[in-house]
Amino acid sequence: MNNVIPLKKESLSFGRQITELTELCKEDLISVNTLILEKLDSNVPLVQEVAKYLILSGGKRLRPLLTLSSYYITKSKNLKNNNSMNHIGLAAAVEFIHTATLLHDDVIDESRQRRGKPTANEKWENKTSVLVGDFLFSRAFQLMTKYGNTNTLKILADTSVTISEGEILELANDKNLEINEDIYFNVVNAKTASLFSAACQVGSLSANASKDEVNAMKAFGTNFGMTFQLIDDAIDYSSNKKVLGKNTGDDFKEGKITLPIILAYGRSNDKEKKFWKRTISNLNQEKGDFEYSIDIINKYQCIEDTITRANHFSNVAIDSIVNFKDSEYKEKLVQLVNTSLSRIY
């Protein structure tokens, strides 16, 4: 796999690239965070408390960063002195949609930990998470209405439909080991890639980008999103526990069907298939099962193959923006995609 994965150097780590992109977008990101805080305001104290708990818990703001970078990558010189806040408002809207999704996701998955802290549904109740998710989602639409136009509204409304359909598709195939890669890709595309893509599109639309430029950013976002999620799913079965913002073994514990499992199940012998059925389909797990699952996954090179799939999407992502003129933003986005592949090592 040496040909697809960059050598690990600190300067090429994903975390480092996020930090550098954050530095590059520093002023705008301060504005985004100010707007987020302003819009978390509510007369109902519980709303603020819960919403702040998650949205201020030190997430990477990856999606807002995509909106901001897409804005600057496509911004032409004649827009240089415009004082529009549109890209800021839309970046905040994208983060609100993302956070609303996380709140509902954790309820659906019955998750107890996120980013090393108890989830909102664990700290409060499922009910509270559902309602505060609805609140954040509605706030996103307020922001979109204020800072968007017909195009950006349509993209974000369509994306919200896609995300919820993706969640339901995933739920409908819950613990079904027989689903094929195609359904899995559809779920990943809907749940993760569509919002990455929307974040990029609305950023470039705020810069009055041409149709071709918006389409380029759309392709970039979609394929970066696919890369990101596939690597995320691979990390969960990685033997290296020191991976940025992830605990290994969570997907296994929840019986979540991801690509490493789909590949491993298809390649397993009868005894191993029985193991998957017991641990994933029936969620009947014993001590040592997770370690054994990694053994089977490694036996059949399922992590390597997941990374190969991710690498395909990363290549498409990078090629999508090849025609943009060189800029720091373009360089950072390319490095972000490249290093996202190496998160697992």
Add this chain to the structure above:
Amino acid sequence: MNNVIPLKKESLSFGRQITELTELCKEDLISVNTLILEKLDSNVPLVQEVAKYLILSGGKRLRPLLTLSSYYITKSKNLKNNNSMNHIGLAAAVEFIHTATLLHDDVIDESRQRRGKPTANEKWENKTSVLVGDFLFSRAFQLMTKYGNTNTLKILADTSVTISEGEILELANDKNLEINEDIYFNVVNAKTASLFSAACQVGSLSANASKDEVNAMKAFGTNFGMTFQLIDDAIDYSSNKKVLGKNTGDDFKEGKITLPIILAYGRSNDKEKKFWKRTISNLNQEKGDFEYSIDIINKYQCIEDTITRANHFSNVAIDSIVNFKDSEYKEKLVQLVNTSLSRIY
């Protein structure tokens, strides 16, 4: 109370008025239902199945009827031949928001029955209801984006925020017998009246109504919504079980704090206060408790006083639209408000 409640005649029943208004809006309502069906379409079969279960289960379409009536009440002659579908699309969006709210509401309240059928969360799972609610909510925003303008988008996005804040305010005061009428009115205003009001506003905005006209319809919707919900809450403690689309006793069983309870608790003696704490705050209920709760409520005239409050709002609602020229639509809306008060008898 004879001075505030119209005499009961069949022609003056609420159900009859709904039927007559439905007849008056028949063609538009067919279009609304067509659009609803069209927008329930999804590649994920479970989405369609669940969404159709609730949205096609024979609801009264009261909110879309408000949008349509508000459109016709304010439509001027020069709009007569316009073929715009905006009022249709917005009426469908309002119904989608309402249905999404019901789905999440039933999860929050752990309700098992709605309109005499098992709730979606009972028939499927809480997870499914949360996600299909999100889907319907996103669909509403697609419709708003397509058929609305900046004004209608702002109204519906603001209303969605208000609804979710109202739900959280209610949850935060769950089983708290000491809350005052003010909080209760805020909850009812946010959870019910705000969408009635939005439905009326977007209808009149689709007809290019003047600011004053939109404000008149806004006031009508808000105050009709308050009337409707107060009567709904009173019906739950009514001794007459044959009330349109309602089962008595549901609120009591769930320990829900509504105006009849707030009034009764405030007026109760120590022994009765203990009863409320056991049955509502601790939800420790025995056979005969519901009947005893009605005894206390009747002892202190709490139903009559709830109706008196409702009557206040109904008067404001009717006075709000006094300046519109006479029309069948205006007449029907007035009758709807008047008969909504008599639903309890």
